[in-house]
Amino acid sequence: MAVVTLTIDGKPVSARAGESVLAAAAEAGIRIPTLCHLDGVSEAAACRLCLVQVEGRGRLQAACVTAAAEGMVVRTQTDTLREYRKMILELLFAEGNHVCAVCVANGNCELQAAAADLGMDHVRYPYLNPVRPVDVSHAQYAVDHNRCILCTRCVRTCDEIEGAHTWDVAGRGTLSHLIADMGQPWGESATCTSCGKCVQSCPTGALFRQGSTVAEMTKDREKLGDLVLARREKKWTV
């Protein structure tokens, strides 16, 4: 297997050919913030939180979709990147309706954690305060669109791991929203198998188990990646 060596934040790192900068960094213990990336499913490159600087490339590169290459020099922590990441998070907080204090995912939310990690201490843009519905039609789960950041992790998980493709996105721009099947209530979806994988994949409190109350909704995201690996390697016990 071909191996390449690159430099990330001054540290020499090795990577398998074709592996992403994000994966190479993770193996070397360098954490790059992400939201739309999820181990086990394809990349969307949509949240733009993982942007890094690559020497010799004019534009910032999304680490999740940039292949590690021989001799590449990557910087993941610069003033500009830190500022941009903070601004992106602020845009997300201003876009939906996030009231962490009463959220099922409080304390277990990747969006909230990213904000804390990156030192986002205020939002400089006016809140858009959209009017968005909550769908509790499903017997076991619910989706609160107010907390959805449109990362499409649930869409990809449902499509690629469960194979049901219940979820998709409809609408354009800030009117984009998640839909089940052709836009019916989740509980009436003909394709949903109630496996709950989307709920596990969701980084925020948008998808949750019914009956969860504030801060109760913990998620097991590793399971999804493990499941994919087990299927690929045909190894079901550790």
Added chain:
Amino acid sequence: MDHDELLRIADAERAKAKPNEIRCCTSSGCRASGSADVLKQLKASVAANGLNDTLTAVGVGCPGLCSAGPVVMSHPDGGMFGKVTAEQAKGIVAALSGGATDAQRIDPNQPFFRKQFRVVRATAGQIDPERIESYIAVGGYEGLYQALQKRPDEIVTDVTASGLRGRGGAGYPTGLKWATVEKMPPGQKYVICNGDEGDPGAFMDRSVMEDAPHQVLEGMAIAAYAVGANQGFIYVRAEYPLAIERLQAAITQATKAGLLGANIFQTPFEFKVEIRIGAGAFVCGEETALIASVQGLRGTPRPRPPYPAESGLWDRPTLINNVETFATIPAISRNGAAWFAAIGTDRSKGTKIFSLTGKVKNAGLVEVPMGTTLRAVVEELGGGTADGKAVKAVQTGGPSGGCIPASLLDTPIDYESLGKIGSIMGSGGMIVMDDTDRMPEVARFFMEFCADESCGKCVPCRVGTVQLHGLLTKLVERKATRHDLDTLVELCQLVRDTSLCGLGQSAPNPVLSTIRYFAAEYEALLQPEEFARPPRASVIPLSVV
């Protein structure tokens, strides 16, 4: 179909031509002002006057001066009439034999026509776009025949040597793109013609598809042969019904004539073309979103690499070029790379079509050699502003471009020069503004467009454009402070540097370029900090539940 047959069709068509022709523009612009009726009346008058032996009335493509439509021309004497009504048709026919007409005459020797150099639009206004014979009679499909006499890689070399760059906006070297697809291992490959044309104010590609549909097909066929593709798609927005109709008719005619399909010009080369109709989303002009849309998926861009040249439609190598790019190819094939490379500037070869709109006297389509100055286009061809006011700025490149102040009108039109002054060539929209146009409002207009058209996939563009629009609204409503202006600029940088596709990356251009050149207009709108705090009630809208 073989070469002799092509020549026979051309000869027969030329032999059929009457000594005189009266030509009526039937393209979208003139059609909207009633040219279909005018043509009907012209035909009736020719018959009524017993002139059928010496004169024919025909529908032709757009001669370019759309603001004077419906336009009627007489051939070969070069007479030209504008704003023709159906009632005036009889008089125009009579005028050909010395009678009188009250129809308004247009000077065919004015700079608008004289200073153009037409390569892509060479036949527009002269041939009937709805008949393949009409195109063949002026040398149509000769370029394809010539190309098929060469090896595919020789054609790629020719296109590279011609210096042609993509007319879809970014100016990527066409030969390089073709070479990449050509070098991919043989197997299923595709050619896509991008006719989405979503920029507000732009209608160059529409006119090329309407006026010269066969030229587009010919260009695509040459490309397909060069890169080894056997299937093409033309992606056109549903708002272009006439373009779709004429392209469809052209495909049917070309297939029937054996110029599309199998064994073209008795070679093993095979090529089919289908039309795909888009629902009119600006982002579907972006190549990866367009490919998704052709596949029946949601039209959102995906990160590149892989580029479509490597993995495009159904993950196969795909050549995607703009309408105008393809329509340039037949002329290069016929006249040679050196001929084309001699037109234009050092790094921007050939000609470019612009749709000249806004406060300009002669609005319409102009094709000029690269390197022509903006001033020549706006003042000489365009005739300056309609009411003689001073030109204040010219916007090029639509929502992805910038505003160029009058002081820089001597800038030559080429990819690098326009980029240097903060705008882009774009696909060819050119909007002229005078001092009644306020730049922050222009910037707000384009930002509203981008926020509406953002596909919603990536955060900076989806939310950033909405916030930018909010800030610009606050500004034009005189509620913004210097702090807001700083936030505006900061956010522009974020959206430019972090968005996933060209839509978001270029959306801040109209704002940044107007701030660069018209800062005083922004400054004049600012409020002192202490008066700017909005009353509490408006911070939390009542609609919040």
